[in-house]
Amino acid sequence: MPMPLDRIRGSIPPLLTPFRGGEIDYETYGRLIELQIAEGSHGILVNGTTSEPASLTVEERNRIVTFAIEKVRGRVPVVAATGSQSLAETRVLTDHAVAAGADALLIVTPYYSRPPQRGMIQYYLECTRHHAVPWMIYHIPGRAAINVTVDTVKELKDKSPTFVGMKHASPDLDFVSECFAAVGQDFRIFVGLEDLSFPMMAVGACGLMNAVGNLRPGVLSEMCEAVWRGDLRRGQELHHRLHELNKAVFYDTNPIPMKYMAKRLGIIPANEHRLPMAPATPELEKRLDGVLARAGLLAKEAAE
Secondary structure, eight states: OOOOGGGEEEEOOBOOOOOEEEEEEEHHHHHHHHHHTTTTTSSSEEOOOOGGGSOHHHHHHHHHHHHHHHHHHTTOEEEEOOSSSHHHHHHHHHHHHHTTTTTEEEEOOSSSOOOHHHHHHHHHHHHTTTTTTTTEEEOOOOHOOOOOHHHHHHHHHHHHHEEEEEOOOOOOOOOHHHHHHHOOOTTTTEOOOOOHHHHHHTTTTOOOOOHHHHHHHHHHHHHHHHHHHTOOOHHHHHHOOOOOOHTTTSSSTTHHHOOOOOOTTTSSOOOOOOOOOOOOOHHHHHHHHHHHHHTTSSSSSGGO
16 A cells, blocks of 8 residues: 555655675665664655765665665655666666655756756656656755756646655755745655754755764654644754754765764764765764764764
């Protein structure tokens, strides 16, 4: 049975991809999923930016989706990121995720080619027209070099009954209000930039898809729930508690800081990337140790 759409909200962290010896470490990946569920995350996002999807083959991305869905067993929603710069590749990834049982799709704006809005609209309609699974745009102009306009959102909403929302990884907070004004408050916007989590939820975003959820899943879930019950003071407290950690995610290209901190905290056994990504430098490691210590996650003496 399809998962009710109203369950696709809250903190849905983009899981990192653990590697060991150059291969995906599925044993650790399974533990990451269990950690998210135990800590109260409202779902998981597979193959998002934090997962280093550009370093994965299509077959690996598909296998991760299948693995995650089988591991979760319906306990929380599984959102599959299925976008690429290639229409053909996006179709393969999307078709597989739908067949495997993903609860929702997240499709990045086609990157590098910088298409016009009319081309992007047709791209999304072509990728999703044969599927009944709800889908969302992954709007990340800092990486894709293209912005989605409110008019594009409105046209897609008019033409695609399964288009339900967006992950908005941009500092343009006003865009959120403009989208709601154009297509209604039921449009599901997930925050994609850590330091805007609380502010964007306060104006109506339904949840978070934040890399820092790999480290502090329980705090992000609590922030969402505080906003839902109208406890903005608690939401503010959690926002400020996370502030430096949120900033640290971007001390280098994501997920370089994230993977180092996850290894430092024992969440993953190896801090390994695939080229052209590379592990944190010794200078960055020391800086991140300080962040973890000040966040109370690492003993002060261990950071010195």
